[in-house]
Amino acid sequence: MVFQNTFEKIFYNALRIRLVEEKIIELFPDDKIQSPVHLSIGQEPIAVGICNNLKQEDFLFSTYRSHAYYLAKGGDLKVMFAELYGKSTGNCCGKAGSMHLTAPEVNLMGTSALVASTIPHAVGAALAAKLLNKEHIIVTVFGDGATEEGVYHESLNFAGLHQLPILFICEDNGLASYTKKEKRQNYSLIEQASLYSITTWELYEGYDLGKVDITARLAIEAVRSNRKPHFIWFNTYRYKEHVGINEDHNLPIRDTTEYNLWKSHDPLIQNTELINKFSSIIKEEIEEAVEFAENSPYPKLHDLYLGVI
Numbered sequence: 001m002v003f004q005n006t007f008e009k010i011f012y013n014a015l016r017i018r019l020v021e022e023k024i025i026e027l028f029p030d031d032k033i034q035s036p037v038h039l040s041i042g043q044e045p046i047a048v049g050i051c052n053n054l055k056q057e058d059f060l061f062s063t064y065r066s067h068a069y070y071l072a073k074g075g076d077l078k079v080m081f082a083e084l085y086g087k088s089t090g091n092c093c094g095k096a097g098s099m100h101l102t103a104p105e106v107n108l109m110g111t112s113a114l115v116a117s118t119i120p121h122a123v124g125a126a127l128a129a130k131l132l133n134k135e136h137i138i139v140t141v142f143g144d145g146a147t148e149e150g151v152y153h154e155s156l157n158f159a160g161l162h163q164l165p166i167l168f169i170c171e172d173n174g175l176a177s178y179t180k181k182e183k184r185q186n187y188s189l190i191e192q193a194s195l196y197s198i199t200t201w202e203l204y205e206g207y208d209l210g211k212v213d214i215t216a217r218l219a220i221e222a223v224r225s226n227r228k229p230h231f232i233w234f235n236t237y238r239y240k241e242h243v244g245i246n247e248d249h250n251l252p253i254r255d256t257t258e259y260n261l262w263k264s265h266d267p268l269i270q271n272t273e274l275i276n277k278f279s280s281i282i283k284e285e286i287e288e289a290v291e292f293a294e295n296s297p298y299p300k301l302h303d304l305y306l307g308v309i
Helices: 006-030 043-052 067-073 077-084 117-132 144-148 150-164 189-194 209-226 256-266 272-295 301-304
Strands: 058-062 108-110 140-141 166-172 199-203 230-235
Touching: 006 043, 006 067, 006 209, 006 272, 043 067, 043 140, 043 150, 043 166, 043 209, 058 117, 067 077, 067 108, 077 230, 077 272, 108 144, 117 140, 117 166, 117 209, 140 144, 144 150, 144 189, 150 166, 166 189, 189 199, 189 230, 199 209, 209 230
Parallel strands: 058 108, 058 140, 140 166, 166 230, 199 230
Antiparallel strands: none
């Protein structure tokens, strides 16, 4: 694919994630997908902005809302759909499902259903990079709910104490499952992170592909050059329910005014020119990936013991 400029590239990658997850929504009611799904619809610019500025050798640790980062980092789409289908050609032979995608060939080191659990792994990888004098950096992604876990604070404290080459990314959609942030937190995530001697960045317009890309680039360049921890807080919004394919705006936790306002800024809705330019190409790739998953074999009984020590 040849792009006219950087914006077209990041737009294409964000639209690809959106259309992949819309295909998941279409397929899910048929029970072909053998896994619960946590969709990133509405949050795609952050994954694309981050990964657009990473090198392949940079390590990335993400969350159970994993499709966006898997695809943005360069994970194989066919392999991802096969994993969702529970097929042996999936990245974990059908054992992991949506919440545990991994693509070590592009250094997506793993995602996890356990809130905040990949953060200490990322810090450990950053410590190893420092001790071994490696040039790559480490990125870990989490939601605002993960900042309430003890291991989050221990990890930031350790990274700040040892000045590790790691970038912490907080995708703040204001909800931990179905609990609003004002009912959970009485502090600023930015101010809190800075207390650990970590340089902080923030962006409220998490829907803006260009601004997300610039913020990510500046922070990543800083980590790469000074080999110290940095933290980016992104304001964002998820359109769908916490887990599943439906919307949850019938619940009192959600404000449809905010929802409609976010969509009015969403380039994956508003930029019809680029949507029309790229949609058919992306949809063709998606159909090929689904066909690959449909035709792939299920694991055999002996596959149950693969990867077991």
